[in-house]
Amino acid sequence: MPSHQDPFPIRGWDHVEFYVGNAKQAAHFYEKVYGFTPVAYQGLQTGCRDRASYVLQQGVIRFVFTSALTPDHEISRHCALHGDGVKVIALEVPDCHAAMTVCKEQGATIVQPYAAMEDGSGTLKSGVVRYAGDTCIKFVERAHYRGPFAPGYQAIHMRGEVHPTGLAAIDHMVTNVYLGEMNYWVDWYRRILGFEQLTHFTDKDISTEYSALMSKVMQNGSGKIKLPINEPAEGKRKSQIDEYLEWYRGPGIQHIAMNTADICKTVRELRKRDIDFLRVPETYYEDLKHRIGKIDEDFDEIRELGILVDRDEDGYLLQIFTAPMQDRPTLFFEVIERHGCRGFGQGNFKALFVALEREQEKRGNL
Ligand code: FE2
Numbered sequence: 001m002p003s004h005q006d007p008f009p010i011r012g013w014d015h016v017e018f019y020v021g022n023a024k025q026a027a028h029f030y031e032k033v034y035g036f037t038p039v040a041y042q043g044l045q046t047g048c049r050d051r052a053s054y055v056l057q058q059g060v061i062r063f064v065f066t067s068a069l070t071p072d073h074e075i076s077r078h079c080a081l082h083g084d085g086v087k088v089i090a091l092e093v094p095d096c097h098a099a100m101t102v103c104k105e106q107g108a109t110i111v112q113p114y115a116a117m118e119d120g121s122g123t124l125k126s127g128v129v130r131y132a133g134d135t136c137i138k139f140v141e142r143a144h145y146r147g148p149f150a151p152g153y154q155a156i157h158m159r160g161e162v163h164p165t166g167l168a169a170i171d172h173m174v175t176n177v178y179l180g181e182m183n184y185w186v187d188w189y190r191r192i193l194g195f196e197q198l199t200h201f202t203d204k205d206i207s208t209e210y211s212a213l214m215s216k217v218m219q220n221g222s223g224k225i226k227l228p229i230n231e232p233a234e235g236k237r238k239s240q241i242d243e244y245l246e247w248y249r250g251p252g253i254q255h256i257a258m259n260t261a262d263i264c265k266t267v268r269e270l271r272k273r274d275i276d277f278l279r280v281p282e283t284y285y286e287d288l289k290h291r292i293g294k295i296d297e298d299f300d301e302i303r304e305l306g307i308l309v310d311r312d313e314d315g316y317l318l319q320i321f322t323a324p325m326q327d328r329p330t331l332f333f334e335v336i337e338r339h340g341c342r343g344f345g346q347g348n349f350k351a352l353f354v355a356l357e358r359e360q361e362k363r364g365n366l
Contacts, residue, residue, distance in 0.1 A: 006221040007106075007194040008099045010091050013170045013225065014140040015055070015062035016256065017088035019078045023067035026084070027054035030063060033273045035165035038156040040149035044069070048152060051075060055149045055156075059168030061258060064088075064149075078134060083328040086253035088138050089131065089173060091225065096141035100127035103139075106192045111136050121147030129192070132175050132185055132229075133251035165273075166266040171257040171336050172217075172226035172344070176244045178251060182216060182231035189218040189227070198226065201346060202233075213241050217344065228344065230254065240356045243365045247328040255321070257334035263318045264297060266335055267305045276323040278359065279306050280351040291347070292316060296339070310347040315340020319348065329363055 020026045030036045036056035043052030050073060053066040066087070068075035078087065093099045100114040112128035125141040148155040177185060189195035198217040212233035219226045232241040244254055260266040267277070285303045292309045295302075295316055302309065307320050318337040325331050336345075345352075360366040 007102045008093060008095065010093055010193075010220050010222070010225055012060070012092055013062075014090040014092035014138075014142070015064050015088075016086055016170070016173070017053075017064040017066055017090065017138075018084060019075050019082075019087040020065050020067055020084040021079050023052050023054050023065040026065040026067075027056060030056050030065070031162060033275060034058070034167065034270070035163050036061075036063060036167075037162045037164075038158060040147075040153040041156050042153045046152060046154050053153070055153065058164055059259075061167055061170055062149075081249050082134065082252065083248070083330060084326045085248060085331050086135060086173075086256070088128070088136050089227075089253070090138040090140050093139045093141055094143065096125040096127055096139050099139040100129075103127070103129050103192055108188075108192045112138075117151040119147065119151040121145060121151070124150050126150075132177050132181075133248075135175070135252050163269075165269045166260045166262055167258045167335070168261060169259045171259045171334075171338070172228060173256050174228045174230060174254045176230050176241050176248075176251055176254040178245060179232050181251065182214060182229050185229050186216050186218060193220065195220050195225075195227070199343070201349075213239055237366050238360070240353065240360060243329055243360055243363075246365075248330045253331060255332050255334050257319075257336050260335055260337050263307055263320070263335055263337040264301050264305060267307060267320055270322075270335070271305070277306055278321045278323065278352065278355050280308065280348075280355045284308070284351045308345060308348040308352070310341065310343060310345040312341050312343045314342055317341040317343065317345060319345050321352070323359070329360070329365065 027038060031038055036058045038054060039057050040055035042048045050070050051066055051068055053064055055064050097114050109130035111130050114127040116123050116125045122145040124145040126138055128136050128138045131137045186197060195218040198219045201215040212235045213230050214233050215228050215230045217226060217228040230241050232239045289299055292311050307318050310317055316339050320335050322333045357366055
């Protein structure tokens with residue numbers, strides 16, 4: 001556990017907001033396929049005339065899907081440039097004013113100054129700073145707000161039944177930045193948010209025959225918020241990070257990892273609903289038992305589902321990665337089950353990148 005003082009405390013992840021081409025259809029997809037429950041809405045029916053947003057929840061994960069309703073809108077321009085992707089990482093703080101004051105003092109770019117919004121359900125305080133590329137970090141103070149999400153939103157009363165897939169919480173979110181920018185953002189997290197660097201992977205750790213990347217993991221004092229940052233390293237051919245940067249047209253969120261208490265059940269359910277996962281070569285499983293040692297799960301089931309396993313001195317983890325969630329090879333998801341292990345699956349990087357490069361090749365991007 002890091003021993004330093006946070007400049008301001010962070011309670012946890014509040015929500016992730018995606019800017020998408022069609023929020024209504026995205027919400028339907030995340031409800032039917034990923035098993036999220038729609039909880040709140042704003043749009044024409046609530047008197048909001050320039051955008052529509054749907055808030056969905058599963059466990060303590062809260063996703064917001066937002067589309068513009070007018071052509072020359074910041075959201076439309078964002079989607080035209082980046083495609084669907086993560087716009088806002090929102091963190092819950094006990095004191096938003098204090099958080100924004102530190103950000104301002106430390107020189108963060110303020111996108112939305114500290115503001116308190118009120119309706120019949122109480123007061124919600126927030127402020128937004130600029131992060132990598134067009135991505136933002138938002139601070140939300142909701143202790144004095146009892147509504148379904150935020151002022152302006154109304155609750156969604158479900159007609160049908162939702163079938164959850166066991167996704168429970170956000171484990172970590174990864175950012176891709178251009179070569180040479182990683183240390184800027186590492187320093188930014190240190191200076192603005194008081195985060196500490198947890199681990200560092202160099203291109204020696206993470207490289208294949210063709211491509212390489214470097215990664216640093218930043219985390220807050222409580223260890224609840226983990227934000228790894230990747231930058232491409234020189235390789236013989238284009239790395240997966242380069243591919244992302246090219247198609248997202250800049251830095252942004254590469255993947256969101258979500259915890260489950262039963263990865264086999266979650267993956268089986270998601271496969272049934274036609275989610276595609278990255279397949280590592282069969283050889284990965286040949287000496288897995290040997291490499292990993294004893295785990296609670298059945299090795300045959302792990303192999304059948306294509307789940308990866310890694311171990312460190314604190315325990316083991318199980319993980320799997322989806323294919324990109326949109327036509328552009330940009331954002332994807334990770335499903336992760338931790339048994340003590342606090343790592344990120346370093347032992348799987350190599351096998352994973354070989355699998356990723358195979359997919360890149362199919363897309364003509366290698
Ligand atoms: Fe990850």
